[in-house]
Amino acid sequence: MKEIKVGLLGLGTVGAGVAKVLASHREELEEKAGASVVLQAIADKDTTSPRKGLKVSELPMSADVSSVLDDPSVDIVVELFGGIEPARSFIMRALANGKHIVTANKALLATHGEELYSEARRCGRMLAFEAAVAGGIPLIRSVKEGLVANRITTLYGIVNGTSNYILSKMTDEGQEFSRVLAEAQAKGYAEADPTYDVEGIDSAHKLQILATLAFRTSVRLEDIYVEGITKITPEDIGLAREMGFRIKLLAIAKATDSSLELRVHPTMIPESSPMSAVSGVFNAVFLSGDVVNDLMFYGRGAGQMPTASSVCADIVEIARRIAAGQAAVPQDLPVLGRKLLALKPMEEISSAYYLYVSALDQPSVLAQVTGILGRHEISIASLIQKVRQRAKAVPVVMMTHEAQEGAMQKALREIDDLRVIVAPTRMIRVEAS
Amino acid sequence: MKEIKVGLLGLGTVGAGVAKVLASHREELEEKAGASVVLQAIADKDTTSPRKGLKVSELPMSADVSSVLDDPSVDIVVELFGGIEPARSFIMRALANGKHIVTANKALLATHGEELYSEARRCGRMLAFEAAVAGGIPLIRSVKEGLVANRITTLYGIVNGTSNYILSKMTDEGQEFSRVLAEAQAKGYAEADPTYDVEGIDSAHKLQILATLAFRTSVRLEDIYVEGITKITPEDIGLAREMGFRIKLLAIAKATDSSLELRVHPTMIPESSPMSAVSGVFNAVFLSGDVVNDLMFYGRGAGQMPTASSVCADIVEIARRIAAGQAAVPQDLPVLGRKLLALKPMEEISSAYYLYVSALDQPSVLAQVTGILGRHEISIASLIQKVRQRAKAVPVVMMTHEAQEGAMQKALREIDDLRVIVAPTRMIRVEAS
Numbered sequence: 001m002k003e004i005k006v007g008l009l010g011l012g013t014v015g016a017g018v019a020k021v022l023a024s025h026r027e028e029l030e031e032k033a034g035a036s037v038v039l040q041a042i043a044d045k046d047t048t049s050p051r052k053g054l055k056v057s058e059l060p061m062s063a064d065v066s067s068v069l070d071d072p073s074v075d076i077v078v079e080l081f082g083g084i085e086p087a088r089s090f091i092m093r094a095l096a097n098g099k100h101i102v103t104a105n106k107a108l109l110a111t112h113g114e115e116l117y118s119e120a121r122r123c124g125r126m127l128a129f130e131a132a133v134a135g136g137i138p139l140i141r142s143v144k145e146g147l148v149a150n151r152i153t154t155l156y157g158i159v160n161g162t163s164n165y166i167l168s169k170m171t172d173e174g175q176e177f178s179r180v181l182a183e184a185q186a187k188g189y190a191e192a193d194p195t196y197d198v199e200g201i202d203s204a205h206k207l208q209i210l211a212t213l214a215f216r217t218s219v220r221l222e223d224i225y226v227e228g229i230t231k232i233t234p235e236d237i238g239l240a241r242e243m244g245f246r247i248k249l250l251a252i253a254k255a256t257d258s259s260l261e262l263r264v265h266p267t268m269i270p271e272s273s274p275m276s277a278v279s280g281v282f283n284a285v286f287l288s289g290d291v292v293n294d295l296m297f298y299g300r301g302a303g304q305m306p307t308a309s310s311v312c313a314d315i316v317e318i319a320r321r322i323a324a325g326q327a328a329v330p331q332d333l334p335v336l337g338r339k340l341l342a343l344k345p346m347e348e349i350s351s352a353y354y355l356y357v358s359a360l361d362q363p364s365v366l367a368q369v370t371g372i373l374g375r376h377e378i379s380i381a382s383l384i385q386k387v388r389q390r391a392k393a394v395p396v397v398m399m400t401h402e403a404q405e406g407a408m409q410k411a412l413r414e415i416d417d418l419r420v421i422v423a424p425t426r427m428i429r430v431e432a433s
Numbered sequence: 434m435k436e437i438k439v440g441l442l443g444l445g446t447v448g449a450g451v452a453k454v455l456a457s458h459r460e461e462l463e464e465k466a467g468a469s470v471v472l473q474a475i476a477d478k479d480t481t482s483p484r485k486g487l488k489v490s491e492l493p494m495s496a497d498v499s500s501v502l503d504d505p506s507v508d509i510v511v512e513l514f515g516g517i518e519p520a521r522s523f524i525m526r527a528l529a530n531g532k533h534i535v536t537a538n539k540a541l542l543a544t545h546g547e548e549l550y551s552e553a554r555r556c557g558r559m560l561a562f563e564a565a566v567a568g569g570i571p572l573i574r575s576v577k578e579g580l581v582a583n584r585i586t587t588l589y590g591i592v593n594g595t596s597n598y599i600l601s602k603m604t605d606e607g608q609e610f611s612r613v614l615a616e617a618q619a620k621g622y623a624e625a626d627p628t629y630d631v632e633g634i635d636s637a638h639k640l641q642i643l644a645t646l647a648f649r650t651s652v653r654l655e656d657i658y659v660e661g662i663t664k665i666t667p668e669d670i671g672l673a674r675e676m677g678f679r680i681k682l683l684a685i686a687k688a689t690d691s692s693l694e695l696r697v698h699p700t701m702i703p704e705s706s707p708m709s710a711v712s713g714v715f716n717a718v719f720l721s722g723d724v725v726n727d728l729m730f731y732g733r734g735a736g737q738m739p740t741a742s743s744v745c746a747d748i749v750e751i752a753r754r755i756a757a758g759q760a761a762v763p764q765d766l767p768v769l770g771r772k773l774l775a776l777k778p779m780e781e782i783s784s785a786y787y788l789y790v791s792a793l794d795q796p797s798v799l800a801q802v803t804g805i806l807g808r809h810e811i812s813i814a815s816l817i818q819k820v821r822q823r824a825k826a827v828p829v830v831m832m833t834h835e836a837q838e839g840a841m842q843k844a845l846r847e848i849d850d851l852r853v854i855v856a857p858t859r860m861i862r863v864e865a866s
Contacts, residue, residue, distance in 0.1 A: 001682075020474070025724070027771065029581065033766050034763065054684075098727075126817065130579070136726065138580065138728075139574065145746060146574045146746050148461070148745070148746050149745035222607075258477065272710065273710065274707050274710040274731055276710075277707040277709075284707075289742065291454055292738065292739050292742035292743075293732070294715075294734050295569065295730075295770035296729075298730075298731070305725065306726055309583060309725035310579070310582065310725075312581070315577060316578075316581045316582065317578060320762065324760065326758075329467055330467065331467055334777065335464060337461075338460065393501070425486070
């Protein structure tokens with residue numbers, strides 16, 4: 001039976017997971033690949049510390065990446081270092097050396113994806129990245145192959161487990177963001193530097209990768225509007241709940257024939273939607289295609305084993321192809337469609353909105369605020385004016401119908417300029433359908 | 434560019450959908466296949482009636498299946514007649530003639546799958562059936578490829594849209610089953626003969642196909658316990674809701690190292706689970722793998738276009754392989770694992786249970802009923818004894834902890850033998866996790 005040799009760059013959490021699965025599921029992987037999948041080399045600065053579940057001394061460790069990148073017998077390089085450099089250079093070198101690539105590196109693909117896909121195509125090699133978006137969920141494969149007969153029109157999802165865990169905790173326990181973040185860090189659900197997760201940057205990376213694939217167009221990371229969850233309050237969450245909504249950090253992409261909108265921000269969704277039940281560290285991606293209609297994928301978006309599951313699926317697919325003598329083909333990689341889509345600027349997107357206005361308890365406040373909204377063609381679907389608590393401002397909570405973002409931003413500026421407004425108006429976008 | 438020729442058996446609802454998509458998405462399909470996908474021949478008894486969205490007179494119609502099965506230029510035969518014969522014979526003939534197969538025929542695969550997979554393997558041809566389970570959802574592909582690194586331990590799902598539609602309507606409107614069925618038939622959501630859908634048979638077919646693939650073992654349709662939704666009452670649904678549950682018709686499979694249980698029956702699931710939000714004609718399949726942990730797929734399980742989406746995805750995948758000179762490989766088809774799993778008889782499965790006991794309003798009824806349960810080692814998690822409505826029996830509603838099915842069946846027989854019981858005890862299984 002043919003032997004397909006794998007080299008791992010990195011024996012961190014995911015690398016260790018991959019090494020474990022390659023050993024524990026060796027027979028099944030061999031059957032499914034029609035070839036023996038051999039871990040030939042592992043490059044990691046740390047060649048000696050124990051990794052749970054592995055006997056490091058029995059692994060083909062080296063501190064030198066050449067053992068992976070330049071060993072002619074290595075067929076597949078699995079890049080699990082993360083980050084931009086030197087991961088990018090290693091992948092380019094591996095491709096130049098005739099190796100296929102499997103990676104989980106969302107930050108790299110989101111910023112240098114096009115360059116890497118082109119190089120892989122030029123070298124006639126496969127570059128697989130199932131693990132880069134939504135962990136264990138076979139999402140990339142589904143979009144690439146299962147939905148080939150579709151023009152994807154919409155996709156949105158919860159693609160960052162840390163921020164979803166935090167929002168779920170805030171929802172269940174009514175705690176403030178900063179307190180829940182601290183607890184999450186203590187439990188290992190959030191990093192010491194949680195910026196990428198709570199500011200929506202990680203979600204934007206994943207959206208870039210998904211949108212490139214699904215809409216077959218060029219997507220620049222900097223074109224994605226990004227807003228994190230740090231300003232969400234327990235009060236917003238409670239009001240959302242009263243009105244039958246949940247707050248999630250959503251990555252959203254909507255396409256027309258000629259344009260594409262891309263954004264990441266906290267979003268209220270109806271509690272009746274399957275996505276509202278996605279809690280904790282779980283991820284979910286909703287897609288709509290012009291033939292298949294609505295689909296949703298749900299599962300663990302991160303974690304050692306779910307991520308290793310996807311990395312190994314990619315390894316097996318490539319091994320199967322190599323063993324069967326099947327060359328890489330251009331369609332293996334994200335292709336650009338005939339017509340590229342123009343980015344729809346954020347001001348032009350439509351959304352429904354939740355507004356929390358803090359006003360002095362004076363006559364005509366409501367008239368002034370609703371007057372501004374009306375002048376910007378923003379119509380109000382529902383309004384709650386809460387009883388004033390002692391000397392505090394009067395909270396006026398509104399849900400609007402669909403309106404244009406640009407109009408909303410202008411209206412918010414005018415509202416916040418009013419003398420009767422005592423704190424910046426809070427706004428959260430709403431996806432009602 | 435290479436031309437890959439497709440022959441359709443059947444221009445019914447799904448066939449027409451496929452013909453439409455092959456025309457309307459021709460360019461994208463060509464790009465993704467790396468080959469031109471040509472509709473070469475369509476065989477259907479009815480060569481003339483209009484089909485919405487198609488110009489039948491411009492299609493390569495014939496009433497003779499030879500035009501598809503025996504035309505040497507046809508590469509892929511798409512079987513959409515349905516039913517067992519002559520579909521089975523046609524597929525065997527097509528394989529013998531060197532053609533690859535795409536089918537949506539769940540009844541055929543559930544009863545003759547092993548024979549067809551073997552023949553396809555023997556002929557070195559691909560046999561794809563994404564459309565046979567869960568319509569547009571790329572489920573088969575996900576299990577076959579995306580989850581190769583997993584031993585699947587559990588799968589369960591809502592895989593029949595008609596019965597889910599009926600249960601959703603009963604839930605939303607409080608109506609009786611027979612009335613909702615009649616309305617569903619009037620709207621085209623249920624067939625004139627709805628037996629396969631409401632009795633769980635269609636769900637059992639899909640479970641057979643999924644389980645064969647996911648657990649890599651031999652599964653006989655007759656080994657699947659099947660119970661439909663015809664006895665579910667609005668009262669059961671209302672009580673479930675009170676206790677925080679929804680009732681769904683679930684297809685369930687659970688594996689250990691050596692055994693496999695397979696069943697289709699109405700099941701109460703917690704309203705907090707993503708699956709409880711799956712309503713109307715939507716399907717959802719939950720899977721748990723030993724590496725990836727929990728996953729769920731959701732989408733339209735039936736309907737012209739969702740089904741056509743999956744058929745076309747299979748066509749493109751096969752076309753891509755043919756065009757790239759890639760042979761069919763054994764792993765393309767469900768393989769039997771090294772160790773086949775023994776069927777766990779229904780009496781040995783464990784479940785939690787909902788019981789609705791109708792008793793006379795007499796002393797010691799509760800003691801007698803709970804005594805029987807206790808003797809069979811069935812412990813009660815919660816109990817509601819409702820106020821007796823005039824001269825009716827007293828409803829005693831119980832939720833049990835996990836118990837063995839055999840013990841429950843014995844207990845039910847004993848309970849129903851009691852003089853104080855006035856109607857057969859209703860029982861619905863509960864999946865709480």
